Amino acid sequence: MSGRDLTLEEFKARIPLAEVVGRYVRLTRRGREHVGLCPFHKEKTPSFNVVESKGFYHCFGCGAHGTAIDFVMAVEGLSFPDALARIADLTGIPAPRRTGPERSEPSQRLYAANAAAAAWFRDQLADNAGREALAYLLRRGLEHETIRAFGLGYAPGERTALKRALVGEGFSEAELVAAGLLVRTEDGETFDRFRHRVMFPIADERGRIVGFGGRALGEARAKYLNTSETELFHKGELLYNLHRAAKPARERREIVLAEGYMDVIALSQAGLDHAVAPLGTAVTERQLQILWRLAEAPIVCLDGDRAGLAAALRTAERALPLMRNGQSLRFVILPDGEDPDSYLRRHGAEALAAVLSKAHTLSQMIWRLETQGRRFDTPEARAALSRRLRGFARAAGDPDLRASLWDQFRTLLDELTPRSVRGQKPQKPGTGKLRPGAWEGVGAARLAAGISRQETSREARLILPLLRHPEWLVGCEEELAEIHLEDPRLEKLRQEIVLWFADAPNLDADTLQRHLLQYGFGPILDQFAADLTQPSPPATETDEATRRRSWRDMLAAIRHKAALRRERATEDDLRLEDGERLNRWFYRLDRLLNRYGADDAESDDGSPDSAN
CATH class of the missing domain: 1.10.860 (DNAb Helicase; Chain A)
Structure with missing residues (x-):
């Protein structure tokens, strides 16, 4: 716009509400309004209305209401400034400038540095230096097209290879340190943070590269290494592949949380393109809120080893105090020794899709993890289990959910009480045996x-x-x-x-x-x-x-x-x-x-x- 910048009210007035909402919801015109299925709750009959003449949307099913900015903030989990920028990207209308201090120039330079690093890592993977890294990715079952689509790359083992390349492109060492690409020692020396690693670019919700994950190819203290915390990179607030997965997740009303980068990429290659992953840490409250904006009950798909089971319990404990208005989680624990990547290679996409469709509810998963492989043939064991389950129920922030969980757990606990306690002949655990043909004649x-x-x-x-x-x-x-x-x-x-x-x-x-x-x-x-x-x-x-x-x-x-x-x-x-x-x-x-x-x-x- 020539002359002056738009004010916030002028920006709001220019936003084509139906066009913006229509990028996320299939709308049908009905008179002066548009209607569709609400993206904020499950429904079969449209109750979501877009009233463009008045500049708001309203759902008669769940009560969701707001402007175009509110809508983009909710469906994409963005802050207010980022929602303005996202709408500007979608519509071409210049977002209003902040009335406070201007965004510092280094931030834009950090985005540029990360984008330049990603391009350089991709070039190294395609070069002779990246043959080992490429062979590793192909051995893991990735196709060349998938490798290109996810922008995978290679960081050479040389101590300052990236530093020399990006300084040659005009970036200062200070900018590269601030972007998390270089490490500065106490004596002032700088060197590449990532060396001899397969590189996974990590983007924010708008698709801008803000950091990297690197998988070691040789001996290293850390198998996976992430960008350190920077002005752009906050790993507790990011989900790997979110910018790609958000749209298919909204369309499916389902999102899958896998454990690692390779799991997400393998799922996408198999056609399950609505998967994301945390960045090597336990799931945070912020990440759960992002997931719930895309689906009421995200599927947590974890490895079938002891670490995967422990992660499932940690996720349940983190989620219970936060769950409101029908929010929940579903869980898939794969067989021991399997992860989504290996399961896909062994059994195929159709088999994994079937497993995901049968995901356990949160309460079912808690019960299974607390009882599997344990004996409850003493009052002390049953009392300890009851205390643990009561703790899970009490952790629920929603009173209705808290009561419902405990009712379900209490009913299941009753089944563990031996018949001797109920005046019947007891049966020793593990000794039960059906007579041959016991179910052969149930007339x-x-x-x-x-x-x-x-x-x-x-x-x-x-x-x-x-x-x-x-x-x-x-x-x-x-x-x-x-x-x-x-x-x-x-x-x-x-x-x-x-x-x-x-x-x-x-x-x-x-x-x-x-x-x-x-x-x-x-x-x-x-x-x-x-x-x-x-x-x-x-x-x-x-x-x-x-x-x-x-x-x-x-x-x-x-x-x-x-x-x-x-x-x-x-x-x-x-x-x-x-x-x-x-x-x-x-x-x-x-x-x-x-x-x-x-x-x-x-x-x-x-x-x-x-x-x-």
Whole structure:
């Protein structure tokens, strides 16, 4: 603009709100407004409105409201000045200058120094000097196109190679020290910080290079070395690859937090381009807030070693006090010795995507990490576990979340109480064993004889066949995870089967039964398996398909009935004809569910017969 600079109010007035928001949200024009799916909460029906004539957006679902500047600050996690600069980049409208002191010239020179260093490192990787570094990257499975896309480079082993190159381009030693590229000794000597390392440029939210991570190729005290804290580089406030991952993460409403640079790059090469990583440190509050602006429940994907498990607990502890308004975390812990990079090379992108889709909730992960591989056969052990779990629940900053977590943990703790405490014959941990064929003849008549209530019988008919056919869960695990069973014993069994399925290496009955015995479900299995030892007759392929289809029909019916129960709970607020409609629906569903009720004695294996 010629003449004078824009004031802040003039800048706001010129911002094309719909154009800016439309870069992040797919908008549809509706009269004088634009509508779309809200980027700040999950929804299927658009409730996010952009009112360009008045210069604001508003979501009728979650209440999000503000101007274009507020929007960019929220979706990209930017400060106010950075949001102004980002809008200027998007629209070409010059941002207003600060009324206080001008941004110091050295800052812009630091950006330029880092950009020049990145270009020089790339050139070294392509030169003969970088052959070892390039061979390392190719050996790790990276393609040339990926190496170029992420700007990877090589820092030679010579002590002052970068220094000579950048001083030759006009940068002073003082500027290179301030950028974190050179180290100054006590006697005033300067030398390159990064030597004989593969170089990973690190950018801020706007894509400007602010520092580097270097992976040692030979012997070094630190395998990975980052830029030291500078005016531009604050590793607790940065996430590697955020500037690339933000857009696909918003579109997917999902973001993956991996452990390191190579994990992120390997995920991106495999088509999972919505991954970021911290810079070699534990996840900070600032980084969590950035992740939550992109997805309500980011997926934390960690290595399957002891360090990865410890990092998962640290992340949970850091997140609990901060979580509000539906914010959460999901966790994927890969098999021991695997990281996302190695898992991709061994099993492929489709397999890893499937693992990510089955991520544990935060509460499930806490329970697993606190109980896995431990015995709780003494009151002292159970009391210690209870104290640890209570500590996690108390750490939650949201009162509703705190109560919900403790309710869930307390229910799971009840299952660890031996039957002797409840007046039943105790079973020594680890000694539970199913009789051969114990689940081979779970017929309806026998099941009804062992389970008194019809509702429990129906629920057992849904859960118990999975002990023989866990593969039936494929494709409908989410449906089983969503329901709640009235019988507390079967509900706990359902929860554990869903958890087991999420990371089971093999979907076979023996593996599932061994898992259930290991986690203390022997008493429940014995209770339902008593006297059910008659083998079922051989089944043809058609019979198997029919039973599986009929089981899925029953799962769908139970889900629908649960939904209608919730609807009927508010029937007093409905018109009379609506109440009559619900009654008709319940009548139809009761008839459908009665096909699998205690009166049906036709089934030989606990699976419902076809309704047809």
